[in-house]
Amino acid sequence: MEGIVPSENIMISSPTTRTFATWKKMGAETTHDNGKVVEAADIIFLTVKPHILDSALSSINVQQVRKTEAKLFVSVIAGVTLRELEQKLINIGFHPRVVRVMPNTPVTVGFGCSVYCGGTKATANDMLTVNKMLSAGGICEEVPENLINAVGALAGSGPAYIYLVIEALADGGVKMGVPRNMATKFAAQTVLGAAQMVLETGRHPGQLKDEVCSPGGTTIAGIHAMERAGVRAGLMDAVEAAKKRCDEIGATK
Numbered sequence: 510m511e512g513i514v515p516s517e518n519i520m521i522s523s524p525t526t527r528t529f530a531t532w533k534k535m536g537a538e539t540t541h542d543n544g545k546v547v548e549a550a551d552i553i554f555l556t557v558k559p560h561i562l563d564s565a566l567s568s569i570n571v572q573q574v575r576k577t578e579a580k581l582f583v584s585v586i587a588g589v590t591l592r593e594l595e596q597k598l599i600n601i602g603f604h605p606r607v608v609r610v611m612p613n614t615p616v617t618v619g620f621g622c623s624v625y626c627g628g629t630k631a632t633a634n635d636m637l638t639v640n641k642m643l644s645a646g647g648i649c650e651e652v653p654e655n656l657i658n659a660v661g662a663l664a665g666s667g668p669a670y671i672y673l674v675i676e677a678l679a680d681g682g683v684k685m686g687v688p689r690n691m692a693t694k695f696a697a698q699t700v701l702g703a704a705q706m707v708l709e710t711g712r713h714p715g716q717l718k719d720e721v722c723s724p725g726g727t728t729i730a731g732i733h734a735m736e737r738a739g740v741r742a743g744l745m746d747a748v749e750a751a752k753k754r755c756d757e758i759g760a761t762k
Contacts, residue, residue, distance in 0.1 A: 554585060610643060611623065619645075619647060621646040
């Protein structure tokens, strides 16, 4: 959110001090008191694990929070639906305006992919505010809530899949004699360039792939090896497995 929210307007609450030094260096205020954050802030990001959400909310004394209807809660909690979160906040005395978001880690370098959806009381201005904040870290789109878990499995978990691909490409280069540092840099740049081609040209990835594959050439030989190894099916299975796990977390929290 660099350039969107001044660091001195940010307050972080955590049960540990593990990340406090980083936040303090940026100029943000830190505390162990969740209630202090909710009292001071107009927009509250909930970034806890699903199983400790109830504990985190129970530490808030709503009687000490002025204008509870003015608070916007932005949830980054996997598996917790808007309806569930709204009810939890109602139960402790809030009049909740809630937006559920799913960003991924590349937002930290400005190349993130984020989606969001609004709760029953979220206003149009709330949605615009969240969009503006998330767009500062990359692309951002509103989606129906029934797609949030699937997008999380694709874009939220996706960077880990691509890191594995980059590492494997670099290993292949090393196997063929390319120095490790050079192989990693070239593999990462190749993935970045290929992704940019898809986004900027608007052409189907299959079409772009075909344009690289000359008849009887080196690339189609490599593609054949990848298909034989099940790379395509493996990545599809990874998204499916991550989606199922997210659904399970929501069902068992």
